[in-house]
Amino acid sequence: MKRRDLLGIGSMALVGTTLLPASIRAQTPKRGGTITLRLWDPPHFDPYLQVSYKTHIVYSFTHSRLVRHKVGPAVVPGTFAIEGDLAESWSQPDETKYVFKLRRGVRWQPKAPVNGRELTAEDVVYSVERFRTIKGNANASMLKPVDRVEAIDRHTVRFTLKEPYAWFLDMLANPMAACIVARECVEKFGDLRSPEATVGTGPWMFESYRPNVGMTLVRNPTYFVSGLPYIDRVEIFVDEDNASRMAAFLGGKYDLGWENPGAINRTDWVEIKDHLKRRSQGCGHRLKLNTMEYGAYIVRVLSGKHDSMGFGPYTPFLEPDGYLFFQYYAGEPRNTSIVNDPVVADLLVRQRRTLDVAKRRELIFDIQRYLVKQQYYVQLASSVYVAVWDKALRNYGPNLGFDWGGRLMAAWLDR
Numbered sequence: 001m002k003r004r005d006l007l008g009i010g011s012m013a014l015v016g017t018t019l020l021p022a023s024i025r026a027q028t029p030k031r032g033g034t035i036t037l038r039l040w041d042p043p044h045f046d047p048y049l050q051v052s053y054k055t056h057i058v059y060s061f062t063h064s065r066l067v068r069h070k071v072g073p074a075v076v077p078g079t080f081a082i083e084g085d086l087a088e089s090w091s092q093p094d095e096t097k098y099v100f101k102l103r104r105g106v107r108w109q110p111k112a113p114v115n116g117r118e119l120t121a122e123d124v125v126y127s128v129e130r131f132r133t134i135k136g137n138a139n140a141s142m143l144k145p146v147d148r149v150e151a152i153d154r155h156t157v158r159f160t161l162k163e164p165y166a167w168f169l170d171m172l173a174n175p176m177a178a179c180i181v182a183r184e185c186v187e188k189f190g191d192l193r194s195p196e197a198t199v200g201t202g203p204w205m206f207e208s209y210r211p212n213v214g215m216t217l218v219r220n221p222t223y224f225v226s227g228l229p230y231i232d233r234v235e236i237f238v239d240e241d242n243a244s245r246m247a248a249f250l251g252g253k254y255d256l257g258w259e260n261p262g263a264i265n266r267t268d269w270v271e272i273k274d275h276l277k278r279r280s281q282g283c284g285h286r287l288k289l290n291t292m293e294y295g296a297y298i299v300r301v302l303s304g305k306h307d308s309m310g311f312g313p314y315t316p317f318l319e320p321d322g323y324l325f326f327q328y329y330a331g332e333p334r335n336t337s338i339v340n341d342p343v344v345a346d347l348l349v350r351q352r353r354t355l356d357v358a359k360r361r362e363l364i365f366d367i368q369r370y371l372v373k374q375q376y377y378v379q380l381a382s383s384v385y386v387a388v389w390d391k392a393l394r395n396y397g398p399n400l401g402f403d404w405g406g407r408l409m410a411a412w413l414d415r
Contacts, residue, residue, distance in 0.1 A: 069081065130181070141333070166354060219231070306336070
């Protein structure tokens with residue numbers, strides 16, 4: 001079957017469940033093979049010092065979190081049920097405390113400087129404290145409600161919050177938040193910017209990095225989920241050109257097609273820039289456009305040093321708080337319009353503290369109704385997300401967000 005023919009079989013718009021024939025669902029997974037992906041070149045590899053999804057996607061393959069979102073073809077796209085990752089179970093004794101029991105026997109990948117030692121509660125405490133306190137982490141606010149985190153024993157971690165926070169588990173599950181990192185890597189390299197410092201407990205291990213070309217990941221033989229992952233190697237290529245990457249997918253080079261809503265590639269920016277110039281001239285305005293590379297744009301915008309207006313990609317958070325609080329609460333690094341509105345601030349804090357789902361939903365609707373009248377940001381139309389993949393990729397289900405490694409963890413290749 002030609003790849004053009006399989007697009008109708010191995011693709012879907014994210015509006016409902018994935019329907020798979022019974023013959024496919026019943027097949028026995030095959031071990032081995034190499035999956036080839038078109039991704040991006042990370043600015044660097046420290047997820048706590050980089051807001052870019054280009055870094056966090058890599059960590060979704062190599063590292064683990066306390067909890068994660070369920071994945072697979074049975075998951076309804078656009079839903080994000082939470083399950084344990086490093087945490088075997090958890091409880092909530094009261095509105096401001098969470099206790100996590102860690103899986104026993106989880107080991108770091110057998111690479112220096114960690115060399116396969118057992119993961120403990122102290123690793124979780126170290127990671128969360130580094131995430132919360134390291135200077136330059138634009139995502140630190142995701143865990144701002146945390147007052148303290150403690151290792152109760154070798155396999156038990158307790159979080160105490162400053163106040164009730166309805167989205168706490170959602171933030172821990174988000175691939176942009178606190179993946180668990182090794183103290184030894186930070187101590188050896190000073191931080192985690194170097195690809196050699198990318199040693200985690202995730203399903204794949206970092207093997208090699210080729211700047212502006214790609215990287216190679218290999219199966220972690222000591223991964224804590226028995227038998228996973230099925231795929232042996234992940235080959236990642238950097239390809240920023242839309243026409244090139246689509247032609248490469250149709251020609252069989254890549255196993256996944258378009259799977260990143262909101263990303264705008266280099267050729268798209270040129271077209272947008274030209275279009276804006278033409279429209280502004282037609283309205284009698286003189287528009288000066290300063291096009292920047294992605295890394296420079298992020299630094300400029302998050303530092304608040306951008307002039308007049310800015311337009312660029314924004315992380316697709318998976319819950320309302322990720323969009324609303326970080327964009328509109330005064331002092332937040334992502335508040336790039338420098339909003340300081342006491343009305344919206346009060347609503348934002350109240351929805352965070354409201355544990356009743358129905359009441360919280362109404363508060364979020366109130367926030368949206370208020371913001372549409374203020375227009376602190378110019379909101380564009382929502383896009384339709386269409387995911388496309390090769391027919392040989394089985395037990396795979398697309399979803400929003402950047403957890404590429406999680407979605408491929410239990411997938412396998414039928415070829």
